[in-house]
Amino acid sequence: MEKHYPAARALFEITPEIEHLAELCEKNTAIDKELYTKYEVKRGLRDLNGKGVLAGLTNISDIIAKKVVDGQEVPCEGELYYRGYNIKELVKGFLDADHYGFEEITYLLLFGELPSEKELKKFHDTLVERRTLPPNFVRDVIMKAPSRDMMNSLSRSILNMYSYDAKADDTSIPNVLRQCLNLISQFPMMMVYGYHAYNYRMGEDLFIYAPKPELSTAENILMMLREDRQYTNLEAKILDMALVLHMDHGGGNNSTFTTHVVTSSGTDTYSTIAAAMASLKGPKHGGANIKVTQMFEDMKKNVHDWEDKDEVRQYLCDLLDKKAFDQKGLIYGMGHAVYSVSDPRADIFKTFVKQLAAEKGYEKEYALYETVEHLAPEVIGEKRRIYKGVNANVDFYSGLVYSMLGLPQALYTPIFAAARIVGWSAHRLEELKNVDKIIRPAYKALAEHRDYVKMEDR
Incomplete structure (x- = not known):
């Protein structure tokens, strides 16, 4: 960038001054996590079980992840409906x-x-x-x-x-x-x-x-x-x-x-x-399917025997312990904000992934995906406190499908957008x-009110 834009070098560097200001920013934007519980804030507009705060009504699509049995909500196989179908x-x-x-x-x-x-x-x-x-x-x-x-x-x-x-x-x-x-x-x-x-x-x-x-x-x-x-x-x-x-x-x-x-x-x-x-x-x-693909590329390099479940399990543990891949502590493609038993889109995908894998010669890769799908919920349950089930979501298999189709990774998320623009x-x-009302939820202010301090007194 310097070669083409030398006069603006500072625009693209994290200078010592920026690092100092960032520390100040972090210090004064941090909020004690316990306060979210104290004030009953629904972080992510969801409760601890992942259920979203009701913010609107829609006729367009419906997601079913729970059913009422004996008066209580229990997780069920996921269902998705478009306009009731x-x-x-x-x-x-x-x-x-x-x-x-x-x-x-x-x-x-x-x-x-x-x-x-x-x-x-x-x-x-x-x-x-x-x-x-x-x-x-x-x-x-x-x-x-x-x-x-x-x-x-x-x-x-x-x-x-x-x-x-x-x-x-x-x-x-x-x-x-x-x-x-x-x-x-x-x-x-x-x-x-x-x-x-x-x-x-x-x-x-x-x-x-x-x-x-x-x-x-x-x-x-x-x-x-x-x-x-x-x-x-x-x-x-x-x-x-x-x-x-x-x-x-x-x-x-x-x-x-x-x-x-x-x-x-x-x-x-x-x-x-x-x-x-x-x-x-x-x-x-939407960018999750790229992360899934990149995670599996790293896994294939570092897991020597893809059929060895213990070796795959160890890699998944390393992921959660922030020792593998991008050190974010996540197993990409696993878990969903709503579904806890199964994602119906992943179920449909999986049927055709197997067919495409056989045609394209990707049987070994497909078997590795299946192994991770089975092991990941166990490993996550052992390592993390979870409030609902964990299952493979649609992104888990979509990346594999796109790679088998020879689609470039740069277009994985845009293809998602080419579809989702219909829903939007x-x-x-x-x-x-x-609705003729602007959406404007509330945030509770925590900063104490202070008196203004003149420049010479700071």
């Missing part, structure tokens, strides 16, 4: 019918009903006609200063779309729907073109392919991503299923709640979706329709 039945439906599900389930989440064949065809055509970017957008926005992080690149592209929209600030339902349909359709292009633009800057060949109208969203992603434009039917079907599984997950997940919060302020669609993108980027949310759109529309 079980996700497993929806996936089975479009797989049995041998058609792609992204467009059909997008219609369902946005409009509340499963489309007829005629409605689906018309909706597909609506999305196709919006698979275009403004003139010179690729050159003027995407190709300029491409980011090594695709989520940041995408957020910038989305925010720049504001400049091309004459009705950018109109928050009426028809206009916001128009904007959302545009972004859903344009997102795959922004994602893939941003990836190619960065690679071009790094010295690789540049190829930009326009989406084909006859292809599904999943097919177009694979076609635009690969220089030879080739992909197999199984690859496209599994990517399509991954998009459907990631589309929505209740109103309380971090990025969707961000969508509600930002929408409640009255701001525009582009700012709202960019804010949701910033949330999803985090490694505790549905929730933005729901917030605008039903």
